[in-house]
Amino acid sequence: MDEARARILAGIRRSLGRDxxxxxxxxxxxxxxxxxxxxxxxxxxxxxxxxARLALFAKMAEEADATVSRLAVPQAVPxxxxxxxxxxNLPARLVMAxxxxxxxxxxxxxxxxxxxxxxxxxxxxxxxxxxxxAIAETGxxxxxxxxxxxxxxxxxxxxxxxxxxxxxxxxxxxxxxVRLRQAANAxxxxxxxxxxxxGPSRTGDIEQRIVLGAHGPRRLHILLVENRQSDER
Amino acid sequence: MQPTSHAFAENARAGxxxxxxxxxxxxxxxxxxxxxxxxxxxxLPEFEALRDLGREIKDHTxxxxxxxxxxxxxxxxxxxxxxxxxxxxxxxxxAVLKICRASAARTVAKGKSMIAEEIGLxxxxxxxxxxxxxxxxxxxxxxxxxxxxxxxxxxxxHLVKQQVAxxxxxxxxxxxxxxxxxxxxxxxxxxxxxxxxxxxxADIGITGANFLVADTGSSIIVTNEGNGDLTxxxxxxxxxxxxxxxxVPTFEDAAILLRLLARSATxxxxxxxxxVSTGPRRAGDLDGPEAYHVILLDNGRSDFLSGELRDxxxxxxxxxxxxxxxxxxxxxxxxxxxxxxxxxGAVLTPSLIGIEEAAALPNASTLCGRCExxxxxxxxxxxxxxxxREREFAxxxxxxxxxxxxxxxAWVAQRPRLYHRLTEIVSRVLGWAxxxxxxxxxxxxxxxxxxxxxxxxxxxHSFHHLWAQRRRLAGR
Numbered sequence: 001m002d003e004a005r006a007r008i009l010a011g012i013r014r015s016l017g018r019d020x021x022x023x024x025x026x027x028x029x030x031x032x033x034x035x036x037x038x039x040x041x042x043x044x045x046x047x048x049x050x051x052a053r054l055a056l057f058a059k060m061a062e063e064a065d066a067t068v069s070r071l072a073v074p075q076a077v078p079x080x081x082x083x084x085x086x087x088x089n090l091p092a093r094l095v096m097a098x099x100x101x102x103x104x105x106x107x108x109x110x111x112x113x114x115x116x117x118x119x120x121x122x123x124x125x126x127x128x129x130x131x132x133x134a135i136a137e138t139g140x141x142x143x144x145x146x147x148x149x150x151x152x153x154x155x156x157x158x159x160x161x162x163x164x165x166x167x168x169x170x171x172x173x174x175x176x177x178v179r180l181r182q183a184a185n186a187x188x189x190x191x192x193x194x195x196x197x198x199g200p201s202r203t204g205d206i207e208q209r210i211v212l213g214a215h216g217p218r219r220l221h222i223l224l225v226e227n228r229q230s231d232e233r
Numbered sequence: 234m235q236p237t238s239h240a241f242a243e244n245a246r247a248g249x250x251x252x253x254x255x256x257x258x259x260x261x262x263x264x265x266x267x268x269x270x271x272x273x274x275x276x277l278p279e280f281e282a283l284r285d286l287g288r289e290i291k292d293h294t295x296x297x298x299x300x301x302x303x304x305x306x307x308x309x310x311x312x313x314x315x316x317x318x319x320x321x322x323x324x325x326x327x328a329v330l331k332i333c334r335a336s337a338a339r340t341v342a343k344g345k346s347m348i349a350e351e352i353g354l355x356x357x358x359x360x361x362x363x364x365x366x367x368x369x370x371x372x373x374x375x376x377x378x379x380x381x382x383x384x385x386x387x388x389x390x391h392l393v394k395q396q397v398a399x400x401x402x403x404x405x406x407x408x409x410x411x412x413x414x415x416x417x418x419x420x421x422x423x424x425x426x427x428x429x430x431x432x433x434x435a436d437i438g439i440t441g442a443n444f445l446v447a448d449t450g451s452s453i454i455v456t457n458e459g460n461g462d463l464t465x466x467x468x469x470x471x472x473x474x475x476x477x478x479x480x481v482p483t484f485e486d487a488a489i490l491l492r493l494l495a496r497s498a499t500x501x502x503x504x505x506x507x508x509v510s511t512g513p514r515r516a517g518d519l520d521g522p523e524a525y526h527v528i529l530l531d532n533g534r535s536d537f538l539s540g541e542l543r544d545x546x547x548x549x550x551x552x553x554x555x556x557x558x559x560x561x562x563x564x565x566x567x568x569x570x571x572x573x574x575x576x577x578g579a580v581l582t583p584s585l586i587g588i589e590e591a592a593a594l595p596n597a598s599t600l601c602g603r604c605e606x607x608x609x610x611x612x613x614x615x616x617x618x619x620x621x622r623e624r625e626f627a628x629x630x631x632x633x634x635x636x637x638x639x640x641x642x643a644w645v646a647q648r649p650r651l652y653h654r655l656t657e658i659v660s661r662v663l664g665w666a667x668x669x670x671x672x673x674x675x676x677x678x679x680x681x682x683x684x685x686x687x688x689x690x691x692x693x694h695s696f697h698h699l700w701a702q703r704r705r706l707a708g709r
Contacts, residue, residue, distance in 0.1 A: 005318040008477070008531045012299045015538035021300050029300055029482075033448050036485050040286055042279055042492075060502065098519075119519040122433055138503040147517035151466045155459050173488045189312070190449055192514055192521050193466075196507040201459040204499065205371035205387055206394050206417040207257065208265035214370055214421055215428065216459025216506070 045137040045171040053136045057169050058224060060139025064199030065212060066220040073227055078110040080223055081128065081161060088219070090159060094126040095119075099148040102130055102163065119150035120157055127153040128161045132183075132194075133176040134169045140198045141222070142176045144191040154195050160217040162197075166226050234353055234381055236586055238570035241593035248564040253393050258562050261390055266556040269500025270607070277496065287493050287610045290486045291478075291547035295538060301447040301480045302529070308450025312512030314525035322352035325530045329354065329439070329472060330361055332526055336470050338363065338436035344454065344461035345369040346441030347550060348474040348530055350382060350572045351585070354439075365439075366431045368460035370424050377404045383566030383574060385552035386498050391565050394420060428460075438464035438522065442475035443549065444490065445527070448483040451511040452527065455494060455504045462508055471513070471522040476530045478546040484509070490549055493609035498551035533585060541620045545580050547610040554604035554614060560597050569594060576604035576614045583621050592630040595621035656695045664693030 013019055021029070048056060058068045069080050085092050096102060098117040107115055120127055129149060133142040141162055145151045154160060170176050173196070184190045201216030212218055237244060248254055261267075274280045294301055306316045319325035325348075333341065341358060343349060343365055355376065358365045367376040371389035375382060377400050382388030389397070398414035401423055413419055440461050442452040452473045454461045465471045481487050495504045514521035537543055555561040555575025566574030571591070573581045579594035595618045604614040625631055626639075645652050667673055667690025675683045682688055694702075 004320050004324055008318055008320060008529075008535055009299050009302065011531070011535035012302075012477075012538060015535055016296065016299070017539065021297065025297075026300065029297055033483050036483060039485050039489055040279055040282055042277060064502065064505070122429070140503055140507075145518060145521060146515070147519065150519040150521075151462070152520045155462050155466060173491070174485055177484050177488070189515075190451070190511045192510065192512060192518060194509040195462065196503070196509075197505065198501075198503040198507075199505050201457065202505055203370045203421060203458050204265075205369070205374070205389055206392075206397055206420055207260050208387070208390070209417045211417050211421045213425070214458035214460065215368065215425060215432075215463055 039172075039174050041172045041174065042137055045135075048136070048171065050166070053169055053171060054166055054224065057134055057136040057139055058222075060136065061141075061199065061222055062139070064139050065202070066139065066199045066222055068222045068224055071223055071225045073229055074105050074225055077105050077163060077223055077225065078107050078113060082110050082113055084161065084221055085126065088159070090126060094128050094161070095121075095124045095153065095157065096127070097129040097149050097153055099130050102128070120152040120155075122156065124157045126159045126161065127157040128163065129153045130163050131168060133179050134164045135171070135173055135176050135196070136169055137172050138198055140173070140196050142180070143195040143197060144180065145193045145195075146191050151193055151195065154197065155201075155216045158213070158217060159219045159221065160200075161221045161223065163223050163225065165228055166224065167228065234350075234356075234571070236571040236582075236590050238582055238586070238591040238594055241568055241570060241597055244568035244570055245564040245597070248568045251565075253396055254391050254565045257391055257393050258565055260393075261387075261556065262562045266387075266498075266500055266552070270497060270553065270556070271500075273496045273500045273502060276502075277492075280493075280496070283489060283493055284609055284611055286489050287549075288547060290481060290489060291549075291610050294480050294482060294486075295478065295543065295546055298477065298480060298535075298538065301482060302477065305445055305447040305450055305480060308447070309512070309525075309527055310450075312450050312525075314450065314512045314527060317526060317528045319528055319530045320532070322530070322532060325352045325474070325528050325532075326354060326357045328526075328528050329358070329474075330363075332470060332472060332524075333358070333361075333363055333437055336436060336524070338470070340364045340366060340431070340435045341437045341439055342432055342435035342464045342468060343367050343372070344438070344440035344456065344464040345372050345388070346439065346474050347382075347385065347572065348441055348476055349439065351476075351532065352474075352530065354474075366428070366435065368428055368432065368464055369456070369458060370421060370460075373424055373428065374400060377401075381567065381572060384555060385550050385573070385575070385577075387552070391567060432460075432463045432467050435464075435468045437470045437472060438466075438468035439472045439474060440465050442473050442479050442527075443494065444481050444487045445475055445479045446482075446484055446487055446509070447480055449509075449511055451484075451509045453487055453491075453507065453509050455491070455507050457499070457501075457505045459506055462506055465508075465510060466521055469522055470524045470526070471510070473510075473525075473527045474530065475527065476532065477534050478548075490609075494549055494551055497549075497553040497607065497609040537584060542580070542584055542617065544612050545577070545584065545617060547612055548577055548581075549610060550577075551609055553607040553609065554612075557603040557607050559599060559601060559603070564597075569597070576618070577612070580612075580614060580617045580621065583624075588621060588624050588628065589630060592625045592628075595619075595625060596631075653695065653697050657698050660691040660695045660698075661693055664691045666690070668693075 203214035383391040513525040583591040
């Protein structure tokens with residue numbers, strides 16, 4: 001393999017007609033990466049005020065076949081979850097990300113909701129997770145893996161409910177990534193995986209007809225909460 | 234797989250005669266990808282500017298590929314992953330097998346990967362006692378049918394639902410034979426139910442990569458089904474199969490290309506799942522693979538970094554060129570006879586398996602230019618098809634009749650007086666012979682034309698003759 005590596009790199013340099021990069025060129029490439037020049041981003045997503053950004057996020061998520069409920073405060077979350085499940089004729093039993101933030105929600109006020117905390121297993125039908133950020137540009141959720149947010153919750157259950165706080169909504173993928181990089185610097189590195197999720201799972205592989213729920217969730221429900229209240233983060 | 238690209242003409246005739254294929258192609262071109270792409274591109278005023286940026290990012294990366302590859306490798310290692318370099322399909326397959334053996338694997342779940350097709354991975358794994366399971370719905374269908382993909386992103390687009398239903402009835406023996414399988418919804422649900430236990434049981438997950446990010450050592454996959462994510466989350470080991478040109482410098486560079494990819498491919502604002510993966514499970518994580526391997530395949534690509542074929546390395550495999558190609562829409566993807574169909578296939582295939590085998594493909598184009606006009610990274614496909622045509626002619630690979638015909642035409646065309654004299658004679662003879670009907674139903678040596686349409690009869694004189702006559706009249 002080391003031989004393959006050396007031969008491939010030598011072949012690339014031969015084709016490019018040079019040896020390794022000169023130090024000055026390498027410095028230029030490093031500064032290109034470090035500068036992370038402001039990208040061309042869709043005008044529709046930037047320079048919006050808070051309310052318009054939230055509205056764009058909700059509209060784009062719904063266009064991608066997600067459903068969105070808007071709530072004023074976190075205290076309203078358990079009732080909204082129970083209401084959604086009963087509307088969809090689903091059992092009131094779910095697996096939830098073992099996330100301290102989610103634990104602060106007053107679940108005990110809704111004792112009929114059966115909640116298990118942990119990763120998803122094969123027979124879990126409904127999951128509930130927080131998100132890391134949400135992107136207005138295309139109504140996309142940004143979910144990161146970690147001890148409190150296992151990835152299986154995003155893909156194994158039939159129904160995925162995601163809690164989004166209004167202050168998590170950014171305009172573009174790049175803004176979400178800046179936040180992730182800041183969090184990663186504080187935490188000592190990137191998470192294993194970051195899922196950008198736009199609507200439920202789907203396929204068009206048979207006759208180009210879109211069918212929801214190919215392998216991942218059939219339903220994606222977003223609870224968009226305006227205020228965190230006094231919660232610090 | 235054994236290529237049949239040399240038999241393009243026969244493959245194409247078979248495709249034209251296949252009623253199911255024609256129905257499937259009609260669904261795609263009338264209601265599918267092209268219309269969806271048009272609608273979504275119209276909603277993004279920045280799209281054209283993004284195409285220019287996409288081209289620049291890819292060109293920049295290719296011009297410094299050695300630097301970005303080494304940086305990428307360092308960052309994969311730093312995140313706890315491993316990188317395996319492979320010059321050839323053999324080396325790539327051997328690397329996969331070695332990882333499978335080292336982890337005592339029996340079954341392999343696979344997300345969609347064109348590189349896996351390029352290196353013929355499934356057959357190889359089966360020969361070595363492993364069971365590869367394709368999990369993308371389209372790939373699963375064609376794996377059951379033992380067919381190659383007919384499209385870059387919709388591998389089973391050559392089939393109609395009745396054929397898929399029959400395939401499932403043959404393969405899924407344990408289910409009630411009278412179950413309903415009329416609609417895509419039912420077919421999709423059945424595949425989901427069949428594949429879920431396979432995901433959970435798989436020892437290894439293999440995915441491709443849409444992008445590799447040098448700056449972070451991450452691989453990015455884009456899917457709609459979520460199969461790629463289950464594939465890389467549930468098994469103990471994740472293997473990423475990717476070719477060298479998937480590199481981009483930073484996440485910000487990838488973001489530009491991601492804005493182009495979904496819109497160009499399926500006509501979505503964004504695919505359902507875009508996943509950035511960096512190394513294996515971290516301490517404290519409750520799920521995710523324990524090992525993360527990347528296999529970097531060259532397979533001749535480093536040779537194309539200089540010269541006429543370099544632009545094809547920008548390709549992000551969206552499939553827009555084939556969705557908009559009149560030849561692909563007529564004959565389907567299998568006619569191209571190997572892994573990559575459509576206009577990009579007609580350029581890639583001669584590069585990867587040799588122009589001797591694939592000489593027919595660069596001619597399978599009208600050079601109408603639609604492919605280039607929709608390519609998200611502005612690959613000059615018609616120019617590259619002409620390049621291969623020149624190579625083909627220089628290597629004397631075309632049929633003798635073509636060569637003779639072209640040589641004869643060139644000889645005449647270089648002698649203007651003779652040319653004018655001959656065209657005048659031919660115009661007059663044909664004009665006289667066709668004067669009754671004004672067209673011909675058949676002509677000697679022109680069956681290729683008259684087999685499917687009439688040839689209009691000339692008016693009786695050549696243009697040059699009429700022009701000279703008019704000049705004489707005006708001068709009088």
